Amino acid sequence: MAEHNRLTTVLNHIGGKEVPAASGAVLRLIDPATGLPHGTAPRSGPEDVGAACRAAQEAFDGWSATTPAQRQSALLRIADAVEREAAAVTTAEVADTGKPRALFLADELPAIVDVLRYFAGAARNLPGAAAAEYAPGRTSVLRREPVGVCAQITPWNYPLMMAVWKIAPALAAGNTVVLKPSDTTPSSAVLLARLAAEHLPPGVLNVVCGDRDTGRLLVAHPGVRLVAVTGSVRAGQEIAAAAAHDLKRLHLELGGNSPVLIHEDADLDEAVEQLSYLSFYNAGQDCTAAGRILVHRRIHDTFLEAFASRAARRVPGAPDDASADFGPLAHGTQLATVRGLLERLPAHAEVVTGGTALPGPGYFHRATVVAGVRQEDEIVRTEVFGPVVTVQPFTDEADALRMANAVPQGLAASVWTRDHDRVMRASRALHTGIVWVNTHGTTVSEMPHGGVRHSGYGSDLSLTGLLDYTQVKHVML
Structure with a gap:
């Protein structure tokens, strides 16, 4: 019991609130630098995934109707909060990963903040074709609209950076998000959601912690319209097969061997x-x-x-x-x-x-x-x-x-x-x-990051990455 009292407790972030798994199940978080437990996180099940997806669905209509300027303002304030809370963010990331603290502060944290600020600006710069008459007496216009609820699954090597690479373009485009971080490194993603909650309506950004079964439940949920994953080739293949049943959009950043x-x-x-x-x-x-x-x-x-x-x-x-x-x-x-x-x-x-x-x-x-x-x-x-x-x-x-x-x-x-x-x-x-x-x-931030063949498809970063979180609608007048 004494050991448990010393452990940090990480919770899910659903609908603007931090909550444990409905079942009470938890995962132990291990400090890679010592091999010893340092905390616990929820092992989320069907009830938790369902609650997160419902919260994201309920928030979608309001968030997708915001102006690009409003979404920009929210992302800029989130970036400022991450920068202001650099010490707490670093502690959360280092506890899960064992990274050198000085390197994270010098290299990764500034890059994470830059991605948030880049997509804040990109929200107001969606490219599009000019309106034109391609048939006599009729004018064609293209609209770029958000896709809906985005399920995002991120890895353990750069937990916070990969979360921001997914969350920032999705929110900039007007989508809502349910993020499942790696089962071994959820702490910094949950902290990000806590910081972002001060600047986003409830349900716009949700984080459910858990294992592979949690990820499978999220991918299969009927409320999800796009699945974005950074992970192994095997994980990408499994998710692609599962998403095909409901014709969900996919964004896969898989293995490399450069x-x-x-x-x-x-x-x-x-x-x-x-x-x-x-x-x-x-x-x-x-x-x-x-x-x-x-x-x-x-x-x-x-x-x-x-x-x-x-x-x-x-x-x-x-x-x-x-x-x-x-x-x-x-x-x-x-x-x-x-x-x-x-x-x-x-x-x-x-x-x-x-x-x-x-x-x-x-x-x-x-x-x-x-x-x-x-x-x-x-x-x-x-x-x-x-x-x-x-x-x-x-x-x-x-x-x-x-x-x-x-x-x-x-x-x-x-x-x-x-x-x-x-x-x-x-x-x-x-x-x-x-x-x-x-x-x-x-x-x-300005250039796309993505691969071909078994490295997947879709791009993180850049306007290309932002467009991956939109869908095109042709309107003819």
Whole structure:
């Protein structure tokens, strides 16, 4: 009982009120930096999901009738509240994820606030075709209208950022939202809903905590008209199948397995410096992480030696460790997944640096570089989602593009070269939704973030992302 009294209690946010699960069922929240419980959250069931969807449906008519200026004002005030409550927001996020506190405050929180402010402005700038007469005596007008109740399911790697990427465009377009955060990282999303409740009508933004069964109930609810998910390929496939029954709109941002193409004319010092940081940021738990590096064979050995040396100096650490480059893996299951991939390496693969977990407590793993792998190897074809990078040689430009595209995912890639023509050829030939040149991983609110093939469809961020939360109506006068 004493241990339970020390735990933080997270509640659902439904219709403007914070409530437990109707059944009283809870999930334990584990601090990844210690492996110990730090709180509880509701394990929501049919009654909770139903209540959240009803609240969103009841709020839709009023919220969808607000002007873009009113929605802009609400989002700006929410952004200000998140910025003002930075300490509490950081504490909630760090408790669930174990991220270095200083990195979250310096990198993620400003980006989260920027997304809210961007979509506040975008709410008043919906693009549209000009009215025109396409038939004699008749004028055609296009309206862009909100879709309705949006079910949004977000992952554990960037809990608050991914929630804001979904919530901000949906609200800007006039929709109402029922968000289900990951079962292991709900704290910051519920805090966001609490802060937003001061600036939104009840029911516009609802958060229901729970597990996979909670997510399935939400996707299946007849009141939901659009389902937006950031998660695994498997989760996306299951949700797409379930949503098809009721012809719900889908927005799927799924796995990545990003190739990095380093040509022999690249600035090696710059590539090593950037990639040795970006590959291990957030412990590699990033769908665009630079985890699969392809290097021209003439410079492969030089790059590998320098990159491994720099990677060995990237160290994991606890949230308040100012020297930490990244934190723990998000939970024990993910640590076991990473360990399994490394333990099953084929004989021809070589762990150049790292390769081991740190002794407990917590789910920490050393920055790891693996060489000698082949295209058909499991660790190449699988998104590792951990602090592990593979390095492979290629013979020429065609070989590099073939290797880059020879995986099912297609979210992002980067090309490192001084040759402009090569850049243009690669930007066309790479089967990805994003291509960076001589950099990797940077996102901006104004540009879309989404993939192709098994990385899903639909875009977060940008006006493209906003339009995904609207539907078109043709009016002829």
